[in-house]
Amino acid sequence: MSVRRTRVVLAVGAVAVAAAAIAVAFTGTASAASTLGASAAEHGRYFGTAIAAGRLSNSQYSTIAGREFNMITPENEMKWDTTEPSQNNFQYGNAEQIVSFASSRGIRVRGHALAWHAQQPGWTNGMSGSTLRNAMLNHVTQVATHFRGRIYSWDVVNEAFADDGRGSRRDSNLQRTGNDWIEAAFRAARSADPNAKLCYNDYNTDNWNDAKTQAVYNMVRDFKSRGVPIDCVGLQSHFTGGSSYPSNYRTTLSSFAALGVDVQITELDITNANATAYANTVRDCYAVARCNGITVWGVRDSDSWRSNESPLLFDGNGNKKSAYNSVLSALNEGTPTDPSSPPPSSASPSSSGPGNGGSCTATVVPGQVWGDRYNTTVNVTGTNNWIVTVTLTSPQRVSTTWSGSFSWDSTGFVMTARPNGSGNSFGFTTMMNGNSGARPAVSCRTA
Ligand code: G3I
Numbered sequence: 161m162s163v164r165r166t167r168v169v170l171a172v173g174a175v176a177v178a179a180a181a182i183a184v185a186f187t188g189t190a191s192a193a194s195t196l197g198a199s200a201a202e203h204g205r206y207f208g209t210a211i212a213a214g215r216l217s218n219s220q221y222s223t224i225a226g227r228e229f230n231m232i233t234p235e236n237e238m239k240w241d242t243t244e245p246s247q248n249n250f251q252y253g254n255a256e257q258i259v260s261f262a263s264s265r266g267i268r269v270r271g272h273a274l275a276w277h278a279q280q281p282g283w284t285n286g287m288s289g290s291t292l293r294n295a296m297l298n299h300v301t302q303v304a305t306h307f308r309g310r311i312y313s314w315d316v317v318n319e320a321f322a323d324d325g326r327g328s329r330r331d332s333n334l335q336r337t338g339n340d341w342i343e344a345a346f347r348a349a350r351s352a353d354p355n356a357k358l359c360y361n362d363y364n365t366d367n368w369n370d371a372k373t374q375a376v377y378n379m380v381r382d383f384k385s386r387g388v389p390i391d392c393v394g395l396q397s398h399f400t401g402g403s404s405y406p407s408n409y410r411t412t413l414s415s416f417a418a419l420g421v422d423v424q425i426t427e428l429d430i431t432n433a434n435a436t437a438y439a440n441t442v443r444d445c446y447a448v449a450r451c452n453g454i455t456v457w458g459v460r461d462s463d464s465w466r467s468n469e470s471p472l473l474f475d476g477n478g479n480k481k482s483a484y485n486s487v488l489s490a491l492n493e494g495t496p497t498d499p500s501s502p503p504p505s506s507a508s509p510s511s512s513g514p515g516n517g518g519s520c521t522a523t524v525v526p527g528q529v530w531g532d533r534y535n536t537t538v539n540v541t542g543t544n545n546w547i548v549t550v551t552l553t554s555p556q557r558v559s560t561t562w563s564g565s566f567s568w569d570s571t572g573f574v575m576t577a578r579p580n581g582s583g584n585s586f587g588f589t590t591m592m593n594g595n596s597g598a599r600p601a602v603s604c605r606t607a
Contacts, residue, residue, distance in 0.1 A: 192492050196473075196484075197230030197267075199491035201531040203446060206231040206453030207491065208270065210427070213237050213254040215463060216261055220478040224459050225261075230530070231312065232262045233270040233426070233455055235465075239279040243303050247283050247295065250302055259310055263562050266528055266535055266589060270426065270455065271311040273318035273361060274300045275345040277332035284333065293337040297348045304352035309561045309568075309575075313357035313424065313452075315394055316349045317342045323364055327375030342379070343388040350389035355557060355572050361394030361426055367406035368415060380419050394426035397441065398457070400469070405430065405437035410444040417450035427457040429464060429471035435486035438473075442490035496531070514605065520546045522604035533559065533591045538577070538602055540584040545607045550575040552590065553598035560589040578607070 193199035200207035208231025215221045225232070236242060237254040244250055262269050275296055287295060304314060320342055322330040334341050342360070349358050360380065365373045376393065383390045393416045399405045406412070416423045425445060430437050445451040458464040462476035473484040520542035527535030540546045552558065552573045558566075564577040564586030577586050590600065 194488075196228045196488060196491060198531075199488060200453060201230055201533075202496040203491065203494060204532055205445065205451070205491075206268065206455075206532075207487075208232055208268075208453060208455035209459050210235040210455065210457045211258050211261070211459070212463065213257045215459075216257065221459055221463070222261070224474060224478055226265050226267075229267065231268050231270060231453060231455060232258060233272045234258045235272075235458070236279070238271055238303065238307075239273060240276065240284075240299055241279045241281045244299055245281050247281075248298070250306065252306060255307075259307070263310065263560050263589075266530065266533075266560075268312040268533075268559050268589070269307075269310060270424075271304075271307060271314040271356070272426075273315040274303060274349060275316060275334060275341075276318040277330060277334055278319070280333075288333065289337060292333055293341060293344070296334060296337070296341070297344060300345050300348040301352045304349045304356070308353045309355060309558065309566045311353060311356045312559050313359050313392055313394075313422075314349055314353065315361035315426065316358045316390075317345050318361045319363065320360075321362055321365075321372050321375050323372060325371050327371035327378075343383060343386075346383070346389050354570075355559075355568055357391040357422060358389055359392040359394045359422075359424060359426075360390060361396065363396040363398050363427070364403055365393075365395055366397050366399070366403070366409055366412055368408040368412040373412060377415065377419070380416065380421060384420055390421060392422040392424055392452070394424050396427035396457075397425050397429075398427055399430040399434075399437060399441075399471075400466075401431055405434070405440060409441065410447055413444055413448040413451055417448050422450045422452050423448065424452050425454040428454055429457045429466070429469075430483070431469045431471055433461075433471055433473065433481055433483035435483045438483045439486045439490040442487055443493070446490075446494060518543055518606050520604040520606050522546070522548045522602045524600075524602055526599070527587065533589050534599075535587060535589050536600065537585060537587045540604060542604075543606045544579065544584060546579065546584070546604055547607050548577045548586075548602055548604050550577060550588070551601045553595060553600075555593040556595055556598055556600075557591050557593060558588050559591045562587050 193202055196207040209229045210233045212235045234255050237258055259269055320330055322328045329335050346358055362376055365376050413423050445454055458472050460474040460476055461467055461470040461472050464472050473481055475481055520540055523539045525537040527537055554573055558575055563582045565580040567576050
C-alpha cells in the first residue's frame with residue numbers, strides 16, 4: 161500500500177471513528193444543539209438568514225452569521241439591478257462575496273430573486289412585449305448559469321400576485337408581457353441550473369383563507385398538472401401588526417406540500433420579535449415533512465429592513481433576545497432524525513484512469529459531516545487537464561461545489577468536474593436526503 165493510500169485509509173478511518181463517536185453521544189443524550197442551524201440540521205431542516213455583503217466586514221455580524229445559520233440568502237446582491245446593471249453586463253462581485261462566505265463554512269445558499277417587478281435596472285424602463293420578455297429570460301438564464309451547482313434553491317419568481325383580496329396577478333411590466341411569464345421563467349431556470357430547487361416566493365400568503373394564498377396555490381397546482389418545473393413555494397412570512405402569524409399557518413404549509421412541492425419559510429421577521437409566534441412558526445415547519453427550513457430576514461435588529469420594529473433574533477448589540485431562546489428550544493423539540501453514519505468501508509478512496517493525454521488519479525478526502533450533509537474534497541494528480549466523474553447514490557444530491565467547473569447528467573446523480581484554473585483539487589457538499597451511509601464513487605480520465 162502506498163504512503164498516500166495509507167493516509168487516505170487512515171483519514172477515512174478517523175472520520176468513521178469520529179462519526180461513530182458522534183452517533184454514540186447522539187443516541188445517549190436528549191439532543192440540545194446550541195445553535196439554530198445545528199439544531200435544525202438534527203431535525204433534517206435548515207435555519208438561515210439574509211446577509212448583506214456590505215456588513216460582512218463587521219466581525220460581530222459575520223461571527224453570528226457563521227456560528228448560528230446553515231443557510232444564507234443574499235438580501236439584495238443577486239437581484240436584477242445589482243447583477244445586470246446595464247444590459248448583458250453581468251456583475252457578480254457582491255453576490256460572490258456572500259457565496260464564498262457561505263461555502264467556505266459549509267453553509268448553503270438560497271438564490272434571491274431571478275425575476276421580480278421591483279429592483280429592476282433602469283434599462284428595463286420603457287421596455288415591453290417580447291423585448292422585455294427576452295431580456296428577462298436572458299437574465300434568468302445568465303444568472304442561474306453563472307451560479308449553477310452552487311444554489312440550494314432559487315426564488316425564480318418573486319411577488320407576482322396582488323394584494324387586492326381577489327387573488328389577481330400583480331400588474332407589472334413583466335405581467336404585461338403575457339400571463340405565461342412565470343412559467344417561462346421557471347423553464348429557463350430549470351435549463352440553466354437543473355439541480356437547484358425552483359421556488360415561487362411571495363408575502364401575505366401565510367393565511368390559508370386569504371385570496372392571495374389561494375391564488376398562489378391554484379397556480380402551483382396548475383403548474384404541477386402541466387409539468388411546469390416548480391419544486392417549492394417560499395412563504396416570506398413578514399409577520400407584522402397587520403399580517404400577524406395566522407393560526408392556520410400549518411394548514412397553509414401542509415396544503416402546499418400536498419401538491420407535491422417543498423415549502424420554505426424565506427423571510428421571517430415578526431414585529432417586536434414575538435417569542436410565541438416565532439416558536440409556533442418553527443413547530444409548524446417541523447410538523448410538515450416537506451418544510452425544508454426557515455430563513456429570518458437579517459441577523460440583528462439593526463440589520464433589518466424594518467429595524468424600528470425590532471423583529472429579529474439578535475438585538476443591535478448582537479445579544480440573543482428572548483425570541484432567540486424560544487426559537488432554539490422549539491428547534492430542539494421532538495426526535496432528531498438519524499445523525500450521519502460513517503462512510504462505508506467499501507468506499508473507494510481513489511481511482512485512476514487513462515485518457516487521451518496520459519493517466520490521472522483522483523483521491524477522495526472525506527470532509528466535515530453534518531446531520532444532513534457532508535463535504536468531500538477530491539485531489540487529482542497526474543495531469544492538469546483532468547475530467548473527474550462523481551457518481552452519487554440516489555437520493556443524495558450535490559448542493560454546493562467549489563474550485564472546479566461542473567456539469568450534471570440528466571438524472572442529476574452523475575457530476576462531471578473539470579479544472580477552472582484554481583488548481584487540481586475541488587470540493588462539493590452532498591445532501592444525504594435520508595441516505596446517510598452512501599459516499600460518492602469517483603473516477604478520473606484525462607481530457
Ligand atoms: O446601497 C444603497 C446605498 O448606497 C444608498 O445610499 C441607499 C440610499 O437609499 O440605498 C441603498 O440601497 C438600499 C438597499 O436596500 C440596501 O440597503 C435600497 O435603497 C433599498 O431599497 C433596499 O431595500 C431592500 C428592499 O428589499 C428593496 O425592495 C431591502 O434591503 C431588502 O431587505 C428588501 O427585501 C425584500 C425582499 O427582497 C423581497 N420581499 C420583501 C423584502 C422586504 O422588502
